[in-house]
Amino acid sequence: MRRKIPSTAALAAFEAAARHQSFTLAADELAVTQSAVCRQIAVLEDFVGLKLFRRSRRGVVLTAAGAQYSRSVRVRLDEVERDTLDLMAKGGAGGALELGVVPTFATRWLLPRLGGFQRAHPGITVHLSARARPFLFDDAGLDAAIHAGDGKWPGTQSRLLLREQLVAVGSPALLGARKRLKAADVARLPLIQQGTRPYAWRQWFASLGLSVEHDMAGPRMELFSMATEAAIHGLGAALVPRFLVEEELASGRLLALVDHAFTSDRSYHLIYPEHKADDPVLGVFREWIEGEAASDRFS
Numbered sequence: 124m125r126r127k128i129p130s131t132a133a134l135a136a137f138e139a140a141a142r143h144q145s146f147t148l149a150a151d152e153l154a155v156t157q158s159a160v161c162r163q164i165a166v167l168e169d170f171v172g173l174k175l176f177r178r179s180r181r182g183v184v185l186t187a188a189g190a191q192y193s194r195s196v197r198v199r200l201d202e203v204e205r206d207t208l209d210l211m212a213k214g215g216a217g218g219a220l221e222l223g224v225v226p227t228f229a230t231r232w233l234l235p236r237l238g239g240f241q242r243a244h245p246g247i248t249v250h251l252s253a254r255a256r257p258f259l260f261d262d263a264g265l266d267a268a269i270h271a272g273d274g275k276w277p278g279t280q281s282r283l284l285l286r287e288q289l290v291a292v293g294s295p296a297l298l299g300a301r302k303r304l305k306a307a308d309v310a311r312l313p314l315i316q317q318g319t320r321p322y323a324w325r326q327w328f329a330s331l332g333l334s335v336e337h338d339m340a341g342p343r344m345e346l347f348s349m350a351t352e353a354a355i356h357g358l359g360a361a362l363v364p365r366f367l368v369e370e371e372l373a374s375g376r377l378l379a380l381v382d383h384a385f386t387s388d389r390s391y392h393l394i395y396p397e398h399k400a401d402d403p404v405l406g407v408f409r410e411w412i413e414g415e416a417a418s419d420r421f422s
Contacts (some may be wrong), residue, residue, distance in 0.1 A: 129170045134196050136163035137175065143192035145182055145228060171193075185326055192251035202264050205250070216406040218247050221314040222256035223268035227347040228391060231268070231367045232285075232419075233412075255319065255346065266405055267395035269412075273318075274392035280400055281392040282409060285366060288384040292351075292368060293360045304380045306331045313359030314341035315350045320387070323362050327385045351377070360400050366419065393415075 139149035140160060150157040168175050175189035186191060191383040205221065224233060229251055237249065255270055274281035291309055298304060306328060314324050316339065344350040347363050354361035355376050365384060371377040393412060399405055 129167050130163075132198060132297050133163040133170070133251040135161045135168050138193060138196050138200055140164060140183070141185055141189065142197070144184065149293070154406050162281050165414065180369070196272065198261070205264070218227045220247065220249045220267065220404050220408050221252065222249055222264045223252045223265045223270075225269060225271055225368055225391070226253045226255060227238075227351075228269060228271070230348065231370075234406055236415050240408070243411070244407055247407060248406065255355040259397055260331065266399055267393060267404065267408070268338050269391060270394055271389045271391050273321075273388070274390065274394065276394055279394050279396055283392055283393045284391055284412065284414055285391045285419060287387045287389045288366075289323060290368075290370070290384050291327065291360050291362055291364045293354050294357045295375065296357050297360065297380065298378055303382055306381055306383070307378050309360055310335045310338075315343045315353050315359045317347060317350050317362065318343055318345040320362070320389075326387065328361055330385045331381075331383060356387040365381045 136149060136153065136155075136159075139152050140146050143149050143152070146157050146160045150160045153160070164175065173188050174186050175192065176183045177186055178184075179205060190263065205219070214245055221334070233251075237363055240247075240249070252265065254265075254270070260369065269284065274283065297312060310328065310333065313339070314368075317323055321339060324335070328335045328338055342357060344353060350361040351371065352362055353359065354363075355371065360380055363370075368377055372379065393409060395402075395405060395409075
């Protein structure tokens with residue numbers, strides 16, 4: 124039986140027009156005429172039996188049905204493009220894994236270890252996409268993700284990798300001749316805030332029996348990598364997972380301000396949709412990264 128699927132040319136024209144909210148810009152992107160884009164969208168609208176765009180004084184606007192359909196089409200076209208590029212690169216051999224990952228975790232923990240995975244499994248390519256905040260797997264086109272949280276996402280399975288232990292760090296200039304500060308001394312420093320951990324300093328101080336009035340004040344950074352660099356350059360004290368700053372601590376570019384590590388309510392998990400649980404490529408990667416995380420925990 125013939126599949127009820129529109130032509131890829133019509134879908135590509137629709138996706139480009141939906142993204143630009145313009146037939147003209149879509150035509151420029153696809154290197155075709157505006158009338159060709161109009162024809163393809165007319166064919167698609169006739170195929171689905173719905174209007175996907177409506178005219179306005181400023182041009183064209185997606186209908187409610189068109190907006191919903193455009194999101195699905197964009198994901199599917201991205202998947203087809205990735206699969207095609209992977210096929211071209213591999214000549215049909217091996218496999219690929221689309222992995223969403225917290226950016227600083229990727230650059231500081233995962234990437235230094237990933238070479239070992241590639242040497243052990245040369246037929247598998249791991250593609251990384253930055254995901255600092257939660258998302259929907261159905262919309263993202265990802266096979267799995269490494270995320271900091273409680274590991275509980277509807278419709279997914281998760282594996283615990285690392286628990287998050289936060290340490291207060293700063294440049295050597297903040298300590299001067301002292302080897303360590305007291306928590307009360309840290310409270311008087313500029314506190315670099317981390318965007319996804321708004322209460323981190325409050326929890327850290329509370330774990331030491333302190334209540335600090337201005338614990339949520341200070342320059343706010345979106346990523347741990349930003350907070351780390353800010354601390355290195357003397358902008359204040361940063362509260363970061365220890366395993367992300369081991370290199371800076373070993374080199375002396377950063378110092379632990381207080382001999383205290385606070386185990387936060389977040390841990391790093393490998394998360395994947397339930398229907399991907401038996402995927403062989405994911406299975407190989409899952410076994411490898413669990414082994415790496417276990418070695419890190421017990422080292």
